[in-house]
Structures are given as structure tokens and as C-alpha cells.
Amino acid sequence: MSKNGLLYQRIAHNIEHQIQHEVLRVGDKLPSIRMICREHGVSMSTALQAYYDLESKGLIESRPQSGYYVTYSHKFxxxxxxxxxxxxxxxxxxxxxxxxxxxxxxxxxxxxxxxxxxxxxxxLPVAKLNKTMINAMRLLPAGGTSYEQVQGNSKLRQQIARWSFSWEGHLRESDLLTTAGCMNALAYSLMALTERGDQIVVESPVYFGVLQLARSLGLQVLELPTHAITGIDLEALKKTLQTKKIKACLLVSNFSNPLGSCMPDEHKREAVRLMETHGVPLIEDDLYGDVYFGQHRPKSCKTYDESGIVLWCGSVSKTLAPGYRVGWVAPGRFKEQVIRTKLYHSVSSTTLTQEAIASFLETGRYxxxxxxxxxxxxxxxxxxxxxxxxxxxxxxxxxxxxxxxxxxxxxxxxxxxxxxxxxxxxxxxxxxxxxxxxxxxxxxxxxxxxxxxxxxxxxxxxxxxxxxxxxxxx
Missing domain, CATH: 3.90.1150.10 (Aspartate Aminotransferase, domain 1)
Incomplete structure (x- = not known):
């Protein structure tokens, strides 16, 4: 991103923050474009871009011959x-x-x-993805028609491991296993850890695909209270782990589906500690973590996993290419069981799409x-x-x-x-x-x-x- 791009977003974010906290109220006139230029030492185009950004969000409006005014507030x-x-x-x-x-x-x-x-x-960057797919066909042995190794494309696993440093995951290529999307990662994880009749814990409400998957495996699902901002109720989780025989816990830690909740860092740390105390694996669906609106990507439960109790699952299905079905799991201490499950059920992941996504990540386009x-x-x-x-x-x-x-x-x-x-x-x-x-x-x-x-x-x-x-x- 250009320096000017960062500047206009910084200015817009500052004004939005003032609107959010009612420093600027509905009807208030904003500083003129010239004043923004003087205060922030930016060009007129940068100042205008900041106001265009706020206009696109419906927070301010331009009034001819008068200037810019606050028209909407988070309060409403x-x-x-x-x-x-x-x-x-x-x-x-x-x-x-x-x-x-x-x-x-x-x-x-x-x-x-x-x-x-x-x-x-x-x-979505469809044209760029098309070019990446064509290059994959040209560069791969036999045009990408051969089987991949069971753990998956090594270049893709390298890039995912590199990406994990943004949330302090510190994964290595060898820690990862590729899958056909995130649901496939969750399925392998549940199949490796549970048997018919076992109980698992989920948030409520929870993505219907998780419910259907659990029922297809013959699992009993316990739905726990969940807050729209902070995610699963940790006291309810603690009580459930103390009083019931739970085989696994499945959480969407960041921007859950459908609530949109994001567990605070201290909740993630506490959830991992609870899992370790009770010896219950935590399957973490971190499908939405890259789509954050703040300044930094939120951490994951895997960030706080020192014993390998967390199986971290992700994908590019919600951010880049839903139909490519490229996902992954870092299974921690359960790596061998999950690899064996993948071998039995699919042998290999799709060669071409893995290579294409790996190249897209490698070039910085992602x-x-x-x-x-x-x-x-x-x-x-x-x-x-x-x-x-x-x-x-x-x-x-x-x-x-x-x-x-x-x-x-x-x-x-x-x-x-x-x-x-x-x-x-x-x-x-x-x-x-x-x-x-x-x-x-x-x-x-x-x-x-x-x-x-x-x-x-x-x-x-x-x-x-x-x-x-x-x-x-x-």
C-alpha cells in the first residue's frame, strides 16, 4: 500500500473514532479540506480520499457550498x-x-x-487467480495431474506457516496438513478424535455445517451460551468440562459464523488452559481471522497452545477462492491420527489449486x-x-x-x-x-x-x- 493510502485511512479512522465516541455528533460540521491538509500535512487528494471513505460508510455527507457534516453515528x-x-x-x-x-x-x-x-x-481477484492457475499447470510435473504427498503441497504449507507469524502462531511447514477447504479440515479432526455417541461442545448459535457434520458422525452436540462480542461463555464451558464427559470442543475463535463474535485474547488463553486441564482437544475454526477491520489480525487459540491440544483449521474459501477448496489444519499432538484419516478418506488433496494458492500467497498478492x-x-x-x-x-x-x-x-x-x-x-x-x-x-x-x-x-x-x-x- 502507498504512503498516501495509509495516510487517508489513518485520517478517516481518527474521524470515525471521534464519531463513534460522540466527540463529533450528528449535525456537526467537519474541518474543511484545506484545514485537514494543514493539520496533517497531506495533499488535497489525500484529504478528499479520507472524506470519501467516511461518505462511503454513510457517516458523513457533503453539502454544496457548505462543507462536510456528520450524518450518522454508531449511537443510532x-x-x-x-x-x-x-x-x-x-x-x-x-x-x-x-x-x-x-x-x-x-x-x-x-x-x-x-x-x-x-x-x-x-x-475477488478472479483474473489474477486465472493467471496463477495457468502458471501452475505449466510449472508442475505432468501439468499437475500427479498425486500430491499426503500432507499436501509443500510450498503451500510453507506459505501458511509464514503467514501464521502474523498472529504469533509460529508454525512450521511440517506442522500442517492440507485439506479440501475448512469443513474438510474440521471433518478430519472430528473423525480422528471421536467415535459415534461421543459428546462435543460448540457455541450457540453455530454454523449449520458443523451441526450437520457432527450428526453425520453420530456425535451428541452440546450448545453453550455465547455472546455476540466475546464468544462462548467461559463459565458455562468450564462447568460443562467439569460435569460431563466431553471428547472435543469446536470453537470459531475469530468473527464466528453466524454471530460475528471474536474471543478476546485472555478468553482464548483461558480456553486453551481449560482444555489442557481437562485433556480435551480444541478444534479451532479460524476461517475468518484474516478479515479483520481493526489495525491488526486477532490472535488465535493456537497462539497460546504449548502442549499441542489445539487443532487449528483454516482456508481461503471465505477470502480468495471459495470454489478452489483449499484448506489446512495444524493438528498439534494429533498429527498422525489426522494424517491417517486423510489417507483413508482422500489419499491426496487437489494438486493444481494448492499450487495456485501457494503462488498467490508467495507473491504478496494475497x-x-x-x-x-x-x-x-x-x-x-x-x-x-x-x-x-x-x-x-x-x-x-x-x-x-x-x-x-x-x-x-x-x-x-x-x-x-x-x-x-x-x-x-x-x-x-x-x-x-x-x-x-x-x-x-x-x-x-x-x-x-x-x-x-x-x-x-x-x-x-x-x-x-x-x-x-x-x-x-x-
Whole structure:
């Protein structure tokens, strides 16, 4: 990134921080462009870029012949969801049928898919990825048609290990095993550690793919209370480990799906300590960690793992190339079991896509792409929060993620979001009802929305329509 690019973002972040903490209030006039230039010693184009950035987030507006004014504040965003309180009246059939129904609609290009938690194709470097794939075919022996070694492409594992230093993971190439996406990494980890009938712990709500995977393996799932900011309730986790026979714990540590919560560093450290004390493996899904809106990537539970109790799983499916199915796991002390599981179930990972992603990481293109993606998604999240505050029922509560792609909405309890989903679908809008994210009969008034779409007037109109439909049901 250029020096000017860093400067305009720094100026914009400073003003946004003042708006967030009400140093600058709605209606306040901002310093003129010339004053910004003098105060920060920057060019006029840099000062303008900072204000354009704040305008794109819906926080300020330009008034002809007058200047720039604060138009919106975080104060007016909807309230946050409360800590979940999972019930234990299992009704898994409700989850399975609903997931199948929602995903049956995803292939329809006419639908506006707020239900899909991946970035829009327009936000991905497709042309650069195509060139990287062609180069991989040219450079690999036999054009990439040969099997990879069981642990996976060595160049890719080198790059992932190098990348881990950004969150103090300090992994080595030999610590890693490649997989066909993050779900595949989670599957190998669970298969290696558990047997049918075993109990595992997850957050609640939790990504429906985890629930379906666990049920397919014959596992019993305990859903624990979870906060929309700090993640799983550590006291509930501690009590569960003390009173029940738990075979594994599966957590999404950074910007979870669907809540968007991010465990604070001290919570991650404490969670690892609890796992070590009770001898329970921690499978960490760190799929969204690179999509942060702050100044630094958040650490992972693996950062604090000194005994090898954490199996750290990741992928580029949410950041770079969903269809390439490139993921990985650092299994810690369970490495041999996970390698054996992969050998039995797939022998090898896909050669070409691994090589292409390895080259993309090696050239530095990934970080350049991530900077743009993070900025776009942060802007999107603020626009969505503003729109939900304006168009949805007043009692609506919304998560406030500091990264990732997803918002969790709690609507008034009278609203059945499965009916809202069916009604919205008639208008070519697809949402994910909250009932998908639990095996219990709960979250029937909740929805998950993805802000990975390209923000435009069509998206705003769709959110307005969705809000109006919810108001009519209320």
C-alpha cells in the first residue's frame, strides 16, 4: 500500500473514532479540506480520499457550498443481541429440512443471496487467480495431474506457516496438513478424535455445517451460551468440562459464523488452559481471522497452545477462492491420527489449486487483495447496520462484528423468520433463518445476513423491503 493510502485511512479512522465516541455528533460540521491538509500535512487528494471513505460508510455527507457534516453515528445502530441461552429440546429434523430448503435456492442467479456467507465474485481477484492457475499447470510435473504427498503441497504449507507469524502462531511447514477447504479440515479432526455417541461442545448459535457434520458422525452436540462480542461463555464451558464427559470442543475463535463474535485474547488463553486441564482437544475454526477491520489480525487459540491440544483449521474459501477448496489444519499432538484419516478418506488433496494458492500467497498478492476486501466489507457492515436501523422493527437487535461477513439479527419474538424467508423469496431475496444454526427449537425469530455482496442501490432497496416485510409481520 502507498504512503498516501495509509495516510487517508489513518485520517478517516481518527474521524470515525471521534464519531463513534460522540466527540463529533450528528449535525456537526467537519474541518474543511484545506484545514485537514494543514493539520496533517497531506495533499488535497489525500484529504478528499479520507472524506470519501467516511461518505462511503454513510457517516458523513457533503453539502454544496457548505462543507462536510456528520450524518450518522454508531449511537443510532440497533442494540446488540443478548448472550444466547440454549434450550435442550432437540429437534434436528427442523434444522436439516430448512438447510436443504435454503440451499436449494442458492443456485438461482435471480435471487439476491443475503444467505450465502462468501464474498461476491466482484470482490475477488478472479483474473489474477486465472493467471496463477495457468502458471501452475505449466510449472508442475505432468501439468499437475500427479498425486500430491499426503500432507499436501509443500510450498503451500510453507506459505501458511509464514503467514501464521502474523498472529504469533509460529508454525512450521511440517506442522500442517492440507485439506479440501475448512469443513474438510474440521471433518478430519472430528473423525480422528471421536467415535459415534461421543459428546462435543460448540457455541450457540453455530454454523449449520458443523451441526450437520457432527450428526453425520453420530456425535451428541452440546450448545453453550455465547455472546455476540466475546464468544462462548467461559463459565458455562468450564462447568460443562467439569460435569460431563466431553471428547472435543469446536470453537470459531475469530468473527464466528453466524454471530460475528471474536474471543478476546485472555478468553482464548483461558480456553486453551481449560482444555489442557481437562485433556480435551480444541478444534479451532479460524476461517475468518484474516478479515479483520481493526489495525491488526486477532490472535488465535493456537497462539497460546504449548502442549499441542489445539487443532487449528483454516482456508481461503471465505477470502480468495471459495470454489478452489483449499484448506489446512495444524493438528498439534494429533498429527498422525489426522494424517491417517486423510489417507483413508482422500489419499491426496487437489494438486493444481494448492499450487495456485501457494503462488498467490508467495507473491504478496494475497495481502494486497485482503486490504481492499477488508475495507469494502467494513464499509458494507456499517451501511447494513444503518439500513437495518432505519428499515427494520425498532426492537430489532443486531450483532456488531469487527470482522468477517455476517450479521446476526434478533427480530421481535412474534416474527417467524421461516415465514419471513418464504415471503422474501417471492421477491427474489434469500435470507438464512436462525433456526438453521441450532439443533434445538430456538432462534425462530432470528436471521443471519451476509454483507459480502457489493453494496449498491439494489442491496439497499432489498434491505428496505425485507425490513418492511418484517414490520408487517410484527
Amino acid at each position: 445502530f440497533p442494540a446488540m443481541p443478548e448472550t444466547s441461552n440454549p434450550v435442550y429440546h432437540a429437534d434436528a429434523s427442523g434444522t436439516d429440512g430448512l438447510v436443504a430448503k435454503v440451499y436449494a435456492e442458492l443456485g438461482r442467479e435471480t435471487n439476491l443471496t443475503f444467505s450465502l456467507g462468501v464474498p461476491a465474485p466482484e470482490l 495481502e494486497s487483495h485482503l486490504r481492499k476486501l477488508r475495507h469494502t466489507l467494513h464499509t458494507n457492515s456499517l451501511q447494513y447496520l444503518r439500513a437495518i436501523g432505519e428499515y427494520f422493527p425498532e426492537e430489532t437487535r443486531v450483532s456488531r462484528p469487527e470482522g468477517g461477513f455476517l450479521l446476526w439479527l434478533e427480530l421481535p419474538k412474534q416474527i417467524d423468520t421461516i415465514k419471513l424467508y418464504e415471503t422474501a423469496l417471492k421477491f427474489k431475496i434469500s435470507i438464512a433463518p436462525g433456526r438453521m444454526f441450532t439443533l434445538q427449537n430456538q432462534y425462530n425469530h432470528c436471521i443471519r445476513l451476509s454483507y459480502g455482496l457489493l453494496w449498491n442501490e439494489q442491496v439497499e432497496r432489498a434491505l428496505k423491503l425485507l425490513g418492511n416485510l418484517a414490520r408487517k409481520m410484527f
